Amino acid sequence: MPYHSNKTKHSHKNSLAPEDFLQLRLTDGDTIEDDQQPLMSPNSRSTRKEAFRRTGSSKDLPDEPLQHHSTETSSYAHAHAHSHSHSPLDPSQTTVEAVFKIRRRRVKAWLTPTGLKLVARTISCIPCKQRFGIPHRVPYEEVISCSYQQSGGSTALCIPARVHMLVLHCVRRSRRKACHWSMRRLRMYSHDEALVKDWVQRISAATKAFASRPRNLLVIVNPWGGAKRAVSIWQTIALPIFQLAGIEYTVHETERAGHARDLVENLKLGDLQQLDGVVAVGGDGLFQEMLNGLLALRAKAVRAGDDGEATAAFAARLRLGHIPAGSTDAVAFSLNGTRSELSATLHIAIGDRAQLDVMRLDTATTHRFACCVASYGYMGDLMAQAYNASVSYLPAPGLARPELVEAICSSHCDLCHAVSADRGAPSTAFMDKAPEARPDGRWKTVMGRYKSIMAVVTPCRSDRSTLGLSPFSHLADGRIHLVLVKDCSVLQYLKFMASIPVQGVIKGKFQYVDIIEVTAISVKPDGAESCWNVDGELVSENAITAQVHQGLVDVFARGVER
Ligand SMILES: Nc1ncnc2c1ncn2[C@@H]1O[C@H](COP(=O)(O)OP(=O)(O)OP(=O)(O)O)[C@@H](O)[C@H]1O
Numbered sequence: 192m193p194y195h196s197n198k199t200k201h202s203h204k205n206s207l208a209p210e211d212f213l214q215l216r217l218t219d220g221d222t223i224e225d226d227q228q229p230l231m232s233p234n235s236r237s238t239r240k241e242a243f244r245r246t247g248s249s250k251d252l253p254d255e256p257l258q259h260h261s262t263e264t265s266s267y268a269h270a271h272a273h274s275h276s277h278s279p280l281d282p283s284q285t286t287v288e289a290v291f292k293i294r295r296r297r298v299k300a301w302l303t304p305t306g307l308k309l310v311a312r313t314i315s316c317i318p319c320k321q322r323f324g325i326p327h328r329v330p331y332e333e334v335i336s337c338s339y340q341q342s343g344g345s346t347a348l349c350i351p352a353r354v355h356m357l358v359l360h361c362v363r364r365s366r367r368k369a370c371h372w373s374m375r376r377l378r379m380y381s382h383d384e385a386l387v388k389d390w391v392q393r394i395s396a397a398t399k400a401f402a403s404r405p406r407n408l409l410v411i412v413n414p415w416g417g418a419k420r421a422v423s424i425w426q427t428i429a430l431p432i433f434q435l436a437g438i439e440y441t442v443h444e445t446e447r448a449g450h451a452r453d454l455v456e457n458l459k460l461g462d463l464q465q466l467d468g469v470v471a472v473g474g475d476g477l478f479q480e481m482l483n484g485l486l487a488l489r490a491k492a493v494r495a496g497d498d499g500e501a502t503a504a505f506a507a508r509l510r511l512g513h514i515p516a517g518s519t520d521a522v523a524f525s526l527n528g529t530r531s532e533l534s535a536t537l538h539i540a541i542g543d544r545a546q547l548d549v550m551r552l553d554t555a556t557t558h559r560f561a562c563c564v565a566s567y568g569y570m571g572d573l574m575a576q577a578y579n580a581s582v583s584y585l586p587a588p589g590l591a592r593p594e595l596v597e598a599i600c601s602s603h604c605d606l607c608h609a610v611s612a613d614r615g616a617p618s619t620a621f622m623d624k625a626p627e628a629r630p631d632g633r634w635k636t637v638m639g640r641y642k643s644i645m646a647v648v649t650p651c652r653s654d655r656s657t658l659g660l661s662p663f664s665h666l667a668d669g670r671i672h673l674v675l676v677k678d679c680s681v682l683q684y685l686k687f688m689a690s691i692p693v694q695g696v697i698k699g700k701f702q703y704v705d706i707i708e709v710t711a712i713s714v715k716p717d718g719a720e721s722c723w724n725v726d727g728e729l730v731s732e733n734a735i736t737a738q739v740h741q742g743l744v745d746v747f748a749r750g751v752e753r
Pocket residue numbers: 413414415416417418445446447448449450472473474475476477478480516517518519520521727
C-alpha cells in the first residue's frame with residue numbers, strides 16, 4: 192500500500208480541535224502537567240482504532256514520496272521563505288501596546304520585537320509587582336499557537352457579553368526545575384474585536400517566521416516499549432500539541448523489532464524534501480533504531496556520489512526527536528534534562544535544534560551507531576569475573592579552555608557550540624568499512640585485566656542517575672569518555688557501582704578506575720571474553736574499534752536549561 196495513502200495531514204485549522212483534548216485540563220494560566228491521566232484511554236479499542244484511522248498507521252514501507260495537500264503547508268512555506276523580510280504585521284518594526292483583561296485583572300501588554308510583555312495593574316492603574324499567575328514576558332520563540340475566540344461572557348467573572356479573546360498557548364517552566372516544561376494557556380480579553388484580531392495576526396506572523404519550526408514530521412510509535420504507554424502519550428500529549436502548532440505529521444505504529452529502522456532507512460528523496468524531522472515515541476531502543484536507519488540512509492546516499500547528493504543533503508538536515516515512552520529514556524533525559532514527555536514534545540513543537548555526537552562501532556563483519564554508551568564486562572556479567580584485554584585509544588586534543596574540563600553540558604554549552612561545520616561532508620562515519628585503527632605515535636595502548644570497559648559518548652542521564660553515567664560528557668563535544676575499571680574486589684566494584692547514581696563516573700574517585708577522554712578506541716580481548724552491549728543491543732563480536740563523530744546528527748533539543 193502506498194505510504195501517502197495511509198497518512199492523514201492535520202493542521203490546527205481543520206483538525207479535530209486540539210482544544211478538545213486540552214480544555215478539560217486548562218483554565219486561564221494553567222498548565223498541562225506531565226502526570227495527567229490520559230484523556231483518552233490508551234486501552235480502549237475504539238479510541239485507538241479511531242485515532243489511528245485518523246492518523247494513519249502504515250503496514251507497508253514507504254515507496255512513494257509524501258504528498259502535500261493542505262493550504263497550511265503553503266502558507267508555512269511562504270512564511271519560511273520570507274522569514275527575513277518584514278511583513279506589514281512584523282512586530283519587529285514597532286512596539287505596540289494595548290490593555291487587556293487577564294485573570295480578571297487589567298493588564299497592560301506590549302508587542303516588542305522579541306515577544307509579548309505584560310504588566311498587571313491594580314484598579315488605580317499603578318503597575319503591580321505581583322504576577323497573579325500572569326507571565327511578565329512571553330517570547331515569540333516559545334509560543335505554540337495564538338488564536339482568536341469570541342466569548343459569550345460570564346456574569347460570575349464580571350465579563351460582559353461579546354468579549355473577544357486572544358488565546359495564547361506557550362511554554363511554561365517549572366519554578367523548581369527550569370528544564371521541566373509544561374504548557375500555559377493565556378486568555379487575554381478585550382471589547383475591541385479589531386484589536387484582538389490584529390494582535391492575533393501579529394503574534395502568529397512572528398511565531399511562524401521562525402524557520403526552525405517543524406512543518407512536517409514522521410512519527411514512529413512503539414506500542415510495546417516500556418510500560419506500553421507510547422500510544423497514550425502520543426494521543427493525549429504529543430498529538431494535541433502538534434495540532435495546536437499546526438504541524439503536519441504521518442504516524443506509524445511499529446509491528447516488529449527493526450520496523451522503525453526500515454521506515455527511516457527507506458525514506459525517498461521526495462519524503463526527505465517534505466520532512467523536517469523524525470520523532471520516536473518510545474524508549475532508547477526505538478530512538479537508536481531510527482538513528483541507525485537515518486545514518487544508513489545517509490551512508491548509502493554519500494556512497495552513491497553525485498546521484499545521492501540531494502538525498503544526503505536533505506537527510507543531513509533532518510532532525511531526530513525523542514518523546515520518552517520507554518523504560519529508561521536516557522536519550523530524552525540527556526537532551527532535555529528531564530524525562531517529561533510534555534517537555535520533549537514542546538522542544539519539538541517550537542523547533543529547537545542541537546547537534547549530537549554519534550559513535551560508530553565496528554567489528555570485523557559489521558558496524559552500528561550509538562549515542563549513549565558501549566560497555567564491556569560487568570554491567571551484565573557475573574561481578575566476580577574480570578577480562579584480559581588490550582585497549583588502544585586516541586587521546587582527545589586538549590581543550591582551548593581547560594576550565595571547561597569539568598563543565599556540565601547545558602543549553603549554553605561552550606564546548607558543544609564549537610562543532611565543526613563540515614558535518615554534512617563524507618566522513619569515515621559513512622564508509623562501508625571503517626579504516627582499521629593502526630596505532631601510530633598518537634595512539635596509546637594499555638594491556639590489563641578489567642572488570643569493565645565503557646565508552647560513554649553523551650551524559651546518559653536517567654531517573655536512576657540524574658547527573659548522568661558520565662556527568663562531564665557533552666552532547667556534541669566530539670569526545671568519548673573511556674572508563675577502564677581494573678580488576679578489583681567485589682566490594683570495591685560494588686562501591687564503584689553504588690557511586691554512579693549519586694555522582695556518576697568521575698575522575699580520581701577510585702584508584703582502580705581510569706577515565707580518559709578520547710576520540711577513538713580499539714579493544715582486543717585476550718582469553719575469556721565478555722560481550723559488548725551497545726546502547727542496549729548485544730554485539731556478537733568482541734574485538735571492536737569505535738570512533739566518535741562530532742555532531743553527526745541534529746536533534747530537537749536545546750540542551751539542559753539550568
Ligand atoms: N512492535 C514491536 N514488537 C516488538 N518489538 C518491538 C516493536 N517495536 C519496536 N520493538 C523493539 O523493542 C525494543 C525496545 O523498545 P523501546 O526502546 O521503545 O522500549 P524500552 O526498551 O522499554 O525502553 P528503553 O530502551 O528506554 O529501556 C526496540 O529496540 C525495538 O527493536
